Amino acid sequence: MEISGSKPDGDRLKKMFSWSNNALSENATMGERVEPVAPNVPSPDLVGVAIERPPQLQHQQSSVWARRQQAVCVRHAFKTYGSKKNPNHVLSNLNMTVAKGTIYGLLGASGCGKTTLLSCIVGRRRLNTGEIWVLGGKPGTKGSGVPGRRVGYMPQEIALYGEFSIRETMMYFGWIFGMETSEINERLQFLLNFLDLPSQNRLVKNLSGGQQRRVSFAVALMHDPELLILDEPTVGVDPLLRQSIWNHLVQITKDGNKTVIITTHYIEEARSAHAIGLMRSGKLLAEESPHVLLSMYGCQSLEEVFLKLSRKQTNNTVDTNISNNISLATMNWGKKDSISVTEESGVVGLNFHQSKEVLIHDANNGHVDINGGKTLSAPVVSAQSLEDCSDCLHITTAGKMRALLQKNFLRMWRNVGVMLFIFALPVMQVILFCMAIGRDPTDLKLAIVNHEMNYTNMSYQNCQYQPGCKFTHLSCRYLENLNNNTIHKVYYPDPESAVNAVREGNAWGALYFTENFTDALVARMALGKDADEETLDQSEIRVWLDMSNQQIGVILQRDLQLSYQDFARELLRSCNQNPKIAEIPISFKEPLYGSTEPSFTDFVAPGVILTIVFFLAVALTSSALIIERMEGLLDRSWVAGVTPGEILFSHVVTQFVVMCGQTTLVLIFMILVFGVECKGDIGWVIVLTILQGLCGMCFGFVISAICELERNAIQLALGSFYPTLLLSGVIWPIEGMPIVLRYISTFLPLTLATTSLRSILTRGWSIVEKDVYLGFISTTIWIVLFLTISLLVLRFKRG
Numbered sequence: 129m130e131i132s133g134s135k136p137d138g139d140r141l142k143k144m145f146s147w148s149n150n151a152l153s154e155n156a157t158m159g160e161r162v163e164p165v166a167p168n169v170p171s172p173d174l175v176g177v178a179i180e181r182p183p184q185l186q187h188q189q190s191s192v193w194a195r196r197q198q199a200v201c202v203r204h205a206f207k208t209y210g211s212k213k214n215p216n217h218v219l220s221n222l223n224m225t226v227a228k229g230t231i232y233g234l235l236g237a238s239g240c241g242k243t244t245l246l247s248c249i250v251g252r253r254r255l256n257t258g259e260i261w262v263l264g265g266k267p268g269t270k271g272s273g274v275p276g277r278r279v280g281y282m283p284q285e286i287a288l289y290g291e292f293s294i295r296e297t298m299m300y301f302g303w304i305f306g307m308e309t310s311e312i313n314e315r316l317q318f319l320l321n322f323l324d325l326p327s328q329n330r331l332v333k334n335l336s337g338g339q340q341r342r343v344s345f346a347v348a349l350m351h352d353p354e355l356l357i358l359d360e361p362t363v364g365v366d367p368l369l370r371q372s373i374w375n376h377l378v379q380i381t382k383d384g385n386k387t388v389i390i391t392t393h394y395i396e397e398a399r400s401a402h403a404i405g406l407m408r409s410g411k412l413l414a415e416e417s418p419h420v421l422l423s424m425y426g427c428q429s430l431e432e433v434f435l436k437l438s439r440k441q442t443n444n445t446v447d448t449n450i451s452n453n454i455s456l457a458t459m460n461w462g463k464k465d466s467i468s469v470t471e472e473s474g475v476v477g478l479n480f481h482q483s484k485e486v487l488i489h490d491a492n493n494g495h496v497d498i499n500g501g502k503t504l505s506a507p508v509v510s511a512q513s514l515e516d517c518s519d520c521l522h523i524t525t526a527g528k529m530r531a532l533l534q535k536n537f538l539r540m541w542r543n544v545g546v547m548l549f550i551f552a553l554p555v556m557q558v559i560l561f562c563m564a565i566g567r568d569p570t571d572l573k574l575a576i577v578n579h580e581m582n583y584t585n586m587s588y589q590n591c592q593y594q595p596g597c598k599f600t601h602l603s604c605r606y607l608e609n610l611n612n613n614t615i616h617k618v619y620y621p622d623p624e625s626a627v628n629a630v631r632e633g634n635a636w637g638a639l640y641f642t643e644n645f646t647d648a649l650v651a652r653m654a655l656g657k658d659a660d661e662e663t664l665d666q667s668e669i670r671v672w673l674d675m676s677n678q679q680i681g682v683i684l685q686r687d688l689q690l691s692y693q694d695f696a697r698e699l700l701r702s703c704n705q706n707p708k709i710a711e712i713p714i715s716f717k718e719p720l721y722g723s724t725e726p727s728f729t730d731f732v733a734p735g736v737i738l739t740i741v742f743f744l745a746v747a748l749t750s751s752a753l754i755i756e757r758m759e760g761l762l763d764r765s766w767v768a769g770v771t772p773g774e775i776l777f778s779h780v781v782t783q784f785v786v787m788c789g790q791t792t793l794v795l796i797f798m799i800l801v802f803g804v805e806c807k808g809d810i811g812w813v814i815v816l817t818i819l820q821g822l823c824g825m826c827f828g829f830v831i832s833a834i835c836e837l838e839r840n841a842i843q844l845a846l847g848s849f850y851p852t853l854l855l856s857g858v859i860w861p862i863e864g865m866p867i868v869l870r871y872i873s874t875f876l877p878l879t880l881a882t883t884s885l886r887s888i889l890t891r892g893w894s895i896v897e898k899d900v901y902l903g904f905i906s907t908t909i910w911i912v913l914f915l916t917i918s919l920l921v922l923r924f925k926r927g
């Protein structure tokens with residue numbers, strides 16, 4: 129029987145299976161999987177080792193050998209998304225074989241699992257079970273080159289850095305692939321012309337959707353990879369360009385060294401492919417050359433074929449035997465000894481044993497043999513084969529680091545919002561902190577009733593006293609001592625109206641002097657223990673405070689008491705008495721650390737410095753990585769061969785530079801501009817602040833590794849902000865916490881560091897003090913811990 133004019137004569141069959149037919153099992157039966165074996169060709173891992181093996185082992189090894197010869201070979205692939213309870217089976221027992229040097233069109237309805245399959249092939253995802261061989265190795269294993277420069281991958285999403293120009297985009301990926309700059313420039317010129325791209329200096333974000341897709345395609349072609357995997361490259365591309373893309377794919381596969389796997393929703397354009405895999409519900413319904421598929425099903429279009437096959441699958445009419453029967457009967461290739469039998473799972477076609485010649489021959493109606501009769505039998509595993517692990521020992525390459533660092537800095541530099549966030553925000557926070565926190569309140573209204581004087585016109589006019597050792601109008605003398613900045617005196621005629629003013633929120637406190645306050649006070653001083661109750665009562669300044677605001681209440685109490693001490697001292701001094709009589713008998717000497725009037729600012733400042741640097745780093749890192757991941761950029765870099773470790777390292781370096789800038793700004797404003805005390809070594813202050821920034825960055829990595837969405841990352845970052853702040857002794861001493869909280873607090877990243885910085889700043893302690901070095905040690909431990917967690921999570925997630 130003829131297939132579209134080409135007769136499957138003996139020669140043709142020989143050619144088709146020239147590298148495998150010797151190995152075909154004599155006993156192969158319908159529906160039974162028989163892998164081609166190559167008994168005369170030693171498997172690559174066994175070269176030079178002459179060992180007699182049992183037949184079963186020989187068969188297994190030759191199967192593996194056969195799989196390695198394909199560009200891609202997938203066996204029994206299962207992939208499930210979702211939880212165990214509610215799994216979404218995306219790939220179920222899928223088998224696929226892509227011969228080297230061919231274009232393989234992967235077709236199927238939306239959601240059937242094409243992208244998932246491709247992402248497993250390029251090593252972005254891992255199968256639940258099953259095997260994948262790509263270019264002779266298993267993706268993700270050392271030395272396989274996949275992910276890496278052997279593959280060019282164009283994902284479905286644009287996955288490009290919008291802030292980059294076309295040229296910078298090419299440089300980024302070119303460097304990652306290990307290309308020289310001159311080489312990249314050369315290739316860039318070709319791709320610009322070939323893909324009809326606008327000026328190389330245009331920013332990607334300013335290109336049209338179609339242009340962006342073409343840039344994305346150019347990235348995949350950039351390093352001229354052995355295997356090109358294109359997920360819907362022709363979406364949004366005009367028909368002319370689409371044709372030229374297909375022509376290019378045909379061109380690059382001609383010499384047999386390049387292979388292309390392409391998905392498309394324009395089924396008919398896949399006629400140019402050498403082989404087509406029709407996929408449905410996680411399985412391949414058929415894997416065949418388009419030409420053969422059309423003739424097998426007597427259809428005019430591939431769409432019709434797909435519909436027929438889909439209907440058959442739905443009606444459960446496609447089972448292994450039937451499908452094989454269809455394939456074999458149609459092609460009249462039922463001779464056991466000359467064909468390979470279709471494998472498990474009901475895939476229609478010759479699939480796994482097709483050599484490139486057959487596919488091309490079929491696709492071109494049997495007229496073209498691009499290799500001039502030269503078979504591709506036993507293709508040599510490419511130069512960078514499984515055993516060639518020359519890159520394995522390299523932790524990274526200069527090109528990759530250059531690309532990643534330039535990417536990080538360019539993205540920051542080109543984004544005004546990010547730049548402001550990095551440098552303006554910390555400065556603004558420091559300024560706001562120093563201006564708004566810790567200063568004494570001013571203009572606090574105090575309702576004053578002074579019955580020693582006459583109340584007229586809203587005031588007690590002539591509230592004057594005689595200086596010196598004179599005992600007249602002592603109430604006025606006391607009021608004169610009340611700090612005018614903090615207290616704003618408002619006069620009331622009687623205690624009731626003054627208290628009412630406090631009740632109504634018009635004043636923070638009411639102050640009442642009785643009409644014979646001065647006499648009673650003098651008597652109280654003179655009589656001492658003999659003073660009667662009335663004298664004591666009349667000599668009191670009566671105060672009603674609004675203590676609803678603790679800070680204001682305490683400040684008023686303090687000021688009223690200190691004013692009285694000043695007033696009494698001054699009176700005693702002017703009467704040649706010892707002013708100490710006015711003081712309580714506790715003598716506070718010059719403090720050993722800090723000042724006699726400690727400020728809340730000095731207490732909070734160390735914690736604030738560290739909190740600002742820590743949480744800015746958290747915010748910056750967590751969102752940066754997630755955005756990259758959501759836009760598919762992280763995956764694209766991974767497929768290009770960048771490891772999670774390299775990505776993290778590049779961010780550590782970038783953040784370190786950012787942190788140095790931030791630390792400088794924060795400390796300049798805190799210490800030099802606002803005069804926050806720094807008694808210790810500024811060097812250690814800088815080191816600890818930078819370490820805290822790095823610690824925040826690593827925490828950001830953890831968040832971005834854990835969270836899928838930016839929204840979740842923001843929630844987690846914000847959610848962690850307050851507990852950390854409240855429990856770290858930044859705004860209240862941890863000594864005031866319940867014992868359990870104190871323990872928890874000690875293990876938080878900011879706590880010991882804050883104590884350490886406070887000790888350096890206010891006590892002037894050096895690194896040898898326990899309180900100081902513990903801060904450094906705890907910060908370092910947290911950095912290592914966070915980095916380890918993020919690396920583990922990133923590695924785990926790639927599966």
Ligand SMILES: Nc1ncnc2c1ncn2[C@@H]1O[C@H](COP(=O)(O)OP(=O)(O)OP(=O)(O)O)[C@@H](O)[C@H]1O
Pocket residue numbers: 209210216218236237238239240241242243244245284
């Ligand atoms: N990360 C994921 N988590 C959960 N489910 C996913 C994920 N990615 C894909 N899926 C689901 O897996 C199925 C297959 O998706 P996939 O993207 O592989 O299909 P596709 O054939 O490429 O579709 P299209 O042609 O529309 O791109 C879909 O049901 C999809 O919802």
